Amino acid sequence: MAEVEGLERGRVANAEGHRAMLGPLKLECGTVLDRFPLAYQTYGALDEGKRNAVLICHALTGDQFVANANPFTRRPAWWPDMVGPGKVIDTDRYFVICANVLGGCMGTFGPKETNPATGRFWGLDFPVITVGDMVRAQALLLDHLGIPDLFCVIGGSMGGMQVLQWAAAHGDRVFSAVPVATAARHSSQNIAFHEVGRQAIMADPNWRQGQYLEYGVSPSAGLAVARMAAHITYLSEAALHRKFGRNLQNREKVTFGFDADFQVESYLRHQGSTFVDRFDANSYLYITRAMDYFDLAADYGGSLPKAFAGTKTRFCLVSFTSDWLFPTPESRAVVHALNAAAANVSFVEIATDKGHDAFLLDEPELFATLGGFLEGAAGVRGLAPR
């Protein structure tokens, strides 16, 4: 096994994970971070040639605990069907890395960390970050780990944006890329939904201009509403109807009041209230902003094919029929650009009624597709067969 600095082997399960001090990093907004922490998890072992590293990029409210329970929130691993021993992303075969994004709230540099210059929480003094900044931070982590390039970078939703950014900006370090349920730019409708969420947070009196941590309070009501609105966009009408219909919550008839009469209301309230315990409201503002600002073509003169010009990366894009947040035409636009760049690309649309969240769920066709793609790519990469 190759020696990798900073890794503690065999201690990943139940561990609080690793935290690397990285930098300097010049952010797109102009701010330079001299040193900043990036929290990450690893699974499996790096092979002799350092050729089997897989980077998993998490979505808006995800974290680095892709394949083991989060020790802080006690929530289970967020992608257990995809990542683990013998799974599609087989931790017996690949060295899997997952880092908490820049601006996050699970140990990486984010607005709830302390500003060493003031001794206070960063709050709104935290610089605005972009998907490009998130990816550059991850690239610094690879340098830190001594990993020259990735066998695969994979992620869904905002994770998929990072995958596209990786392939465009650091293509020589990406052998294969799997952007799932994502887009090369955040749509107007999606920016609109994010704005509703941010306004809900900022309208909460406890938000206190972003200084709530200084006051020892939390804009829980606002953050819960933001989560409830967002959660609807992750599902589909068909899935909501299948799960809840118009069923009433523990009652025979409606109460002629504003209690949660319907099961779907009760469900959303539960989604909102559990979210506030695990997520920082300011992080939510910053990360949604990063997604809004994402427009890959804009960095390449407005031409998406130019973003991928000359790419040698093997791509596999996946979309879901009932995903209306990142609908299939968004993936198809990326496929068209990749075709125009003569890239090696596969694209599948998977039939499901589970909406955007389908990428996180048990979708056998997703596993079959990605399993085949990774197997093919591993063969070309020359990785040892299973």
Add this chain to the structure above:
Amino acid sequence: MNVRTDIPLLAQKLRPEDVRADLRVIAALVEPGSRVLDVGCGDGLLLAYLAREKGVDGRGIELSQAGVNACVAQGLSVVQGDADTDLGDYPANGYDYVILSQTLQATRKPYKVLKQMLRIGRHAIVSFPNFGHWRVRLSLFWNGRMPVTAALPQSWYETPNIHFCTIADFEQLCRDMGAVIERRVSVDAFGRRERIVAPGALANLFAEQGMFLLRNKN
């Protein structure tokens, strides 16, 4: 059996008898190690066969989602797409061969599709059912009914094949668009190369399928 890791899984399991005879005839037209785009690649049989037999760098476009998913799960590089609308995205001369096997007659704009193929590829390989075959002619002549044959098993109202042509029609189209016919192969109903090579007008009478290797005049 030796497990090779540099070719798709499906290709390793293929036996020659599994491969439709017309696909073998197409494969014979393809130079080893070339770049191939298979338009309407179905479940990926030809791409897998070409990868194994010819070591090609193959890509596919397929309309049916089930076909695409099957291809990708086998490690083939295939996108869901439509020959009529999506070929315009591909850069000129990006491929050595663009193949359209038994699909031309199902496209809405065969002329445009063929033009795009000749733009994208240095060569185009096209195969299609020949409506000039004597059995088709006899069926129309004696029965006055649209022919239903082994190669064309569906009734007129169910068939996805909306643009039938004869070998003579196709050759006229090639002349009209300035495509050079490099090779023509007559194929029988089972996809085998016809034993008796019928020249010109006779091919139009005796070949059940036309197969052409084309290139642009320039």
